[in-house]
Amino acid sequence: MKKRLMSLLLLAGLLCAVLTGCGDGSAEETPEDRAAANAITVGIAQDLDDSLDPHKTVKAGTREVMFNVFEGLMKPTPDGDLTPAIAENYTVSEDHKTYTFTLREGVKFHNGDTVTAEDVVYSINRCAAATETGIVQVEAFSVIEAVEAVDERTVTITISEPSNEFISYLTTAVLPADYTEQDTAPVGTGPFRFVSRTAQDSIVLERFEDYWGTPAQLDKVTLKIIENADSLMMSLQSGAIDLCSHLTSTQVDQLGDDFTVAEGTMNLVQALYLNNAVAPFDDVRVRQALSYAVDKQGIIDLAFDGYGSPIGSSMYPAFGKYFDEDLTDYYEYNPEKAKELLAQAGYPDGFEMTITVPSNYKPHMDTAEVLVQQLAAVGVTATILPVEWESWVSDTYTGRQFQSTVVGVDAANMTARALLERFTSTYGSNFINYNSANYDALFQQALATYDDAEQTALYKAMERDLTENAANVYIQDLADLVAVRQGLEGVVFYPIYVLDLSGIHYTA
Amino acid sequence: MKHTMNGYLRAGLILSGIMTAFILLGFFWTPYDPAAMGEADKFLSPSLTHLLGTDNFGRDIFSRVLQGAGTTFLIALSTVAIGAVCGTAIGAVTGYFGGVVDEALMRVNDALTAFPSILLALVVISILGPGKKFNVVAALGLVFIPSFARVTRTAFAALRDVNYVKSARLMGASPARILLVHILPNTLPVLLPAITIGFNNAVLAEASMSFLGIGVTPPDASLGYMLSEAQSLLTAAPWYAAGTGGVIVLLVFGVGLLGEGLQRRSREVA
Numbered sequence: 001m002k003k004r005l006m007s008l009l010l011l012a013g014l015l016c017a018v019l020t021g022c023g024d025g026s027a028e029e030t031p032e033d034r035a036a037a038n039a040i041t042v043g044i045a046q047d048l049d050d051s052l053d054p055h056k057t058v059k060a061g062t063r064e065v066m067f068n069v070f071e072g073l074m075k076p077t078p079d080g081d082l083t084p085a086i087a088e089n090y091t092v093s094e095d096h097k098t099y100t101f102t103l104r105e106g107v108k109f110h111n112g113d114t115v116t117a118e119d120v121v122y123s124i125n126r127c128a129a130a131t132e133t134g135i136v137q138v139e140a141f142s143v144i145e146a147v148e149a150v151d152e153r154t155v156t157i158t159i160s161e162p163s164n165e166f167i168s169y170l171t172t173a174v175l176p177a178d179y180t181e182q183d184t185a186p187v188g189t190g191p192f193r194f195v196s197r198t199a200q201d202s203i204v205l206e207r208f209e210d211y212w213g214t215p216a217q218l219d220k221v222t223l224k225i226i227e228n229a230d231s232l233m234m235s236l237q238s239g240a241i242d243l244c245s246h247l248t249s250t251q252v253d254q255l256g257d258d259f260t261v262a263e264g265t266m267n268l269v270q271a272l273y274l275n276n277a278v279a280p281f282d283d284v285r286v287r288q289a290l291s292y293a294v295d296k297q298g299i300i301d302l303a304f305d306g307y308g309s310p311i312g313s314s315m316y317p318a319f320g321k322y323f324d325e326d327l328t329d330y331y332e333y334n335p336e337k338a339k340e341l342l343a344q345a346g347y348p349d350g351f352e353m354t355i356t357v358p359s360n361y362k363p364h365m366d367t368a369e370v371l372v373q374q375l376a377a378v379g380v381t382a383t384i385l386p387v388e389w390e391s392w393v394s395d396t397y398t399g400r401q402f403q404s405t406v407v408g409v410d411a412a413n414m415t416a417r418a419l420l421e422r423f424t425s426t427y428g429s430n431f432i433n434y435n436s437a438n439y440d441a442l443f444q445q446a447l448a449t450y451d452d453a454e455q456t457a458l459y460k461a462m463e464r465d466l467t468e469n470a471a472n473v474y475i476q477d478l479a480d481l482v483a484v485r486q487g488l489e490g491v492v493f494y495p496i497y498v499l500d501l502s503g504i505h506y507t508a
Numbered sequence: 509m510k511h512t513m514n515g516y517l518r519a520g521l522i523l524s525g526i527m528t529a530f531i532l533l534g535f536f537w538t539p540y541d542p543a544a545m546g547e548a549d550k551f552l553s554p555s556l557t558h559l560l561g562t563d564n565f566g567r568d569i570f571s572r573v574l575q576g577a578g579t580t581f582l583i584a585l586s587t588v589a590i591g592a593v594c595g596t597a598i599g600a601v602t603g604y605f606g607g608v609v610d611e612a613l614m615r616v617n618d619a620l621t622a623f624p625s626i627l628l629a630l631v632v633i634s635i636l637g638p639g640k641k642f643n644v645v646a647a648l649g650l651v652f653i654p655s656f657a658r659v660t661r662t663a664f665a666a667l668r669d670v671n672y673v674k675s676a677r678l679m680g681a682s683p684a685r686i687l688l689v690h691i692l693p694n695t696l697p698v699l700l701p702a703i704t705i706g707f708n709n710a711v712l713a714e715a716s717m718s719f720l721g722i723g724v725t726p727p728d729a730s731l732g733y734m735l736s737e738a739q740s741l742l743t744a745a746p747w748y749a750a751g752t753g754g755v756i757v758l759l760v761f762g763v764g765l766l767g768e769g770l771q772r773r774s775r776e777v778a
Contacts, residue, residue, distance in 0.1 A: 229740070230742065230743070233743065250564065250740075250744050253744065254744060302545055302547050302550075302565060302566070303564075303565065362740065365726065366565075369565065369726050370565065372543075372726075373543060373544075373545055383725065384725050386725055
């Protein structure tokens, strides 16, 4: 009897959970109401629960949203360049060691104060030294020798050695000096100001009227936290949310006519990464054979409904100038050629291999399943070894105990170095054990070059080296699909993980 | 022992028979290659060409269910075999001899029972390493030993001092002979239902382990792994979850009926 009562209670509990789950859909506010108020509701999959202080934020999801609230001296543009933000312009000294920034006149913080040189010095020093607990130290700031406020609107930064990548780190948010409530009530200079956050529920942003640049077009943006993927879909369909990014092609297919789908890229190099130090992948012919055996477009069509950009080296298209399109089709799908190469390498009947995959990443699992099929066609028997993310990081990435792995590698910042340095033979995280003297030499040259065009050419030569030696079987940059309710437009994609809300607007 | 049939037993035999035939068929023949993918065949709803429809890779779900049910069935069978053989051995020794051995073994048994079974299996898998069918069997088998040990211990203890055992002992029969020849056959009314229940639990345990991603690895099909795949496609391909889940239900229901029937029969006989 007791058992029956328990199960009844459990059932009732479950039903409640299911019903309240559906309840999200019956919000009183309709898309029309929001259009009239020039407001939108955006669905996000995770709460911003680390810290709202941009210098302490560790989660990509938090940074993605707070991009609208904060700015640095410089800010990234959608095409992968930098543009002055709080700075109006800057000059670099002859020896490339002193940067002089002139601040824009009358840039206001959300609390009404004017941005001064002191605030800039405070913000950069705060990230360089990490004296406060919780501050994420910016590694590249270790070369800073001095940050000085020359006058109200001039800041000079002196660094110990020339670097043409240093400037890209000055996107670090500028905050009002000695304001202590950044954690909970953040104040920045971006096009949106932070209004409130309700834990586990929502975040509200409103247009900042005194923004120095092109003001945001929407009056108000509510970011609704919906962790469950199915509820997220239901909320889109019921009209509770207007915009949602990072959807899968399967989800997008279910949406129907109320939505348009904007397709961007995730900015990841997804590949079958091969351990170049382990047989049979220590033989370049085997690696090339696999590259011929894999049909990138086939994977994209089969597992991703055609969404995704094929790539041929460790660089993705959003990087613009560093991306070399010619490498994408360097190994055109050719199973016959693959078999030939395998035979030359001494594997006429193929071989057995394992593909380690972090199992929490569905796209990588799906890719691996298709890979197994494609490799079987040239006689290679692959088995998938699903592992948890933590063991992937410790055993595969750090420990390098693997044969091959499907994963996406991203860039920590907007530099080609972030993607390419990792395959130099002595680099600590060269997890594929890539070892090419030519590659190492090219990288040293690139580091020593200050001329941008020349450096770009060197980085491209490095990409070609990776492709020619078939360091990995490159597949694609995954698509980032954003569902946008009809009547809204203005989604732009960046080569980094952000959601820019400022350009989104109603068409009518 | 009289062979009496009851409704449960009959229904159970028929349903399990059908399921077993279905699984045996899967070992030799499937309508399509269970691993063959095709872009044009993605998300086809059930039809005469694809009885249970196709999945997100365009694979025929019926073929995969046939293959997957076989995998799941084999895992469940070996698990129960390990559990029943080891469990009965422990139960026999502890129940018949009692004393210190009984105390020691049964306390270890209690300790194992105290862990949630999936958690225990997780620990074993993490020691043996994931991704191999054998490891799943070993992990689940270990988890299933305590329940069998407990059930058989009671039966052996109850029969230890009945007259025919006493007389066998007086005639100088060895303990091994007494345990195997005289007592074991008489524990069957308890053991058989325990085996059927254990089998069902093993099917479900394999399903939950593969569902959690520590059981059978793709592209091999198992009912549990397929169910976890189906979950994310619930709205796009509801037939995927329904087909896979349905087969699990039928498999478990059939053996469950069998168990219930056996239990009732032993009560009737007694």
